[in-house]
Amino acid sequence: MAMNESKAGVTPDTNRKRNLFKPWTWRRSFPVVPVLRFSGAIGVVTPLRPGLTLAATASAIERAFSTSRAKAVAVLINSPGGSPVQSMLIYKRIRALSEEKGLPVYVFMEDVAASGGYLLALAGDEIYADPSSIVGSIGVISASFGFDRLIKRYDIDRRVYTAGEKKMTLDSFSPEQEEDVARLKVIQKDIHGTFIDLVKERRGKKIEQAGDMLFTGEFWSGTKAVELGLVDGLADVRTKMRELYGEKVRLKLVTSSRNMFRRLRIPGMGWDEGGEPFLRESLANDVISAIEARALWSRYGL
Numbered sequence: 001m002a003m004n005e006s007k008a009g010v011t012p013d014t015n016r017k018r019n020l021f022k023p024w025t026w027r028r029s030f031p032v033v034p035v036l037r038f039s040g041a042i043g044v045v046t047p048l049r050p051g052l053t054l055a056a057t058a059s060a061i062e063r064a065f066s067t068s069r070a071k072a073v074a075v076l077i078n079s080p081g082g083s084p085v086q087s088m089l090i091y092k093r094i095r096a097l098s099e100e101k102g103l104p105v106y107v108f109m110e111d112v113a114a115s116g117g118y119l120l121a122l123a124g125d126e127i128y129a130d131p132s133s134i135v136g137s138i139g140v141i142s143a144s145f146g147f148d149r150l151i152k153r154y155d156i157d158r159r160v161y162t163a164g165e166k167k168m169t170l171d172s173f174s175p176e177q178e179e180d181v182a183r184l185k186v187i188q189k190d191i192h193g194t195f196i197d198l199v200k201e202r203r204g205k206k207i208e209q210a211g212d213m214l215f216t217g218e219f220w221s222g223t224k225a226v227e228l229g230l231v232d233g234l235a236d237v238r239t240k241m242r243e244l245y246g247e248k249v250r251l252k253l254v255t256s257s258r259n260m261f262r263r264l265r266i267p268g269m270g271w272d273e274g275g276e277p278f279l280r281e282s283l284a285n286d287v288i289s290a291i292e293a294r295a296l297w298s299r300y301g302l
Contacts (some may be wrong), residue, residue, distance in 0.1 A: 029069065030248045031069065031071045031245045031249045031250070032068070032069045032070050032249070032252055033070065033072050033073070033074050033241050033245065033251050034063070034065075034070055034252045034253075035073075035074045035075075035076060035237065035253045035254065036057075036060055036061060036073065036074070036254055037076040037078075037255070038052055038075065038076065038077050038090070038120060039076075039077075039078040039110075040052050040078075040079060041080060041081070042079055042081060042083050042087050042116045042117070042120070043082045043083025043086040043116075051082065051086075052079060052082070052086065052120075053083075053089075053090075054086060054089040054090050054093060056256060057090055057256060058093060059256050060255055060256040061093055061094060063254050064254040065097040065098070065101045065103060067254070070101075070103055071103075071244075071245050071249070072104045072105065072245075073094075073098070073105050073106070074105075074108060074241060074251070075094070075105060075107045075108070075121075075123065075124060076108050076110060077108070077109050077113045077120055078111050078117075079112065079113060079116065079117030080112050080114055080115065080117060080300055081114055081116035081118075081119075081137065082116050083116065084116055084119070084140070084191050084195070086116070087116035087117075087120055088119065088194075090120060090123075091120055091122060091123045091198075094123040095123055098123075104125045104126075105123055105124045105125050106126050106241070107121045107123065107124030107127045107128065108128050108129070108237045108240070109121060109127070109128070109130065109133040109222065109231070110130070110133065111133065111134065111300075112133065112134040113133065113134070113135055114134055114136055114137035114219050115138070115141075118138060118230070122198055122199065122203075126233075127231050127232050128231065128232060128233050128234065128236075129234060130222050130236070131234055132221060132222060133221065133222035133225070134219050134221070134222075135219060135221070135222055135230055135231060136218060136219035136220050136230060137217055137219040137300075138195055138196065138199060138215050138217065140188040140191045140192045140195070141217070142184060142188065144172055145172055146176060148172075148173055148174055148176075151173055166180075170184060195215075196215050199215070203230065206229035206232075207228065207229035209229065210230075214228060238251065
């Protein structure tokens with residue numbers, strides 16, 4: 001047998017040498033599942049953490065769906081919500097690429113996927129949670145402070161000049177007007193309706209039994225969310241992907257590329273859509289954003 005191999009010019013040593021020069025991807029063809037991780041408030045930029053926006057996540061999303069040998073895309077979500085617009089933009093980008101590339105999307109909830117965080121989760125063909133995850137809060141909220149009596153008490157003269165009689169609607173330093181609140185509630189109802197329609201479209205018959213109780217803004221544990229049809233099951237990404245694609249599946253975390261300044265996350269500094277740094281208007285804006293983000297998390301006991 002050895003003589004025949006030698007005559008053909010092929011020996012065990014020759015085979016080993018050829019394998020050494022083969023690229024790793026030729027020698028091994030393990031299935032790959034790129035993983036996207038969305039963590040933080042949506043659209044809210046804090047001093048120490050850029051908010052989740054389409055501009056901040058687009059490059060990672062594109063790379064995930066362009067990964068060689070990808071069998072699916074997994075998305076990890078840990079978000080209390082935030083901007084409904086940015087939530088919808090990220091959702092649409094994921095769904096568009098899923099259909100374009102023919103790759104299924106599996107979503108896995110961490111501590112919380114509520115409000116806009118749950119809207120992001122709807123991008124998944126299947127949604128999974130931890131038993132203790134906080135899920136839901138399908139509603140719209142607007143919160144502010146009223147300082148009109150405070151400035152009156154200290155005899156502060158505020159001067160504002162506008163063109164347009166409704167330009168100062170819901171101004172924090174002016175007395176609240178019933179007609180302004182009514183106008184805000186109409187807008188909230190429109191946004192809420194869009195959210196509800198998307199939940200019904202994506203979850204279909206799975207939520208029919210629960211009915212409209214899902215849309216009151218209430219939130220539940222992951223275990224209860226499975227019963228209500230908001231979630232497909234209880235699982236973590238590693239276990240589920242191994243169940244679907246075998247023990248040798250490789251999970252590849254895909255992150256947005258950041259320059260040195262962005263990695264530093266300097267208070268008072270922001271980043272434009274191209275990822276370039278710029279100085280924000282004031283550190284006070286960053287402080288207010290941090291308070292806003294903290295308030296979003298605290299609603300869920302986190």
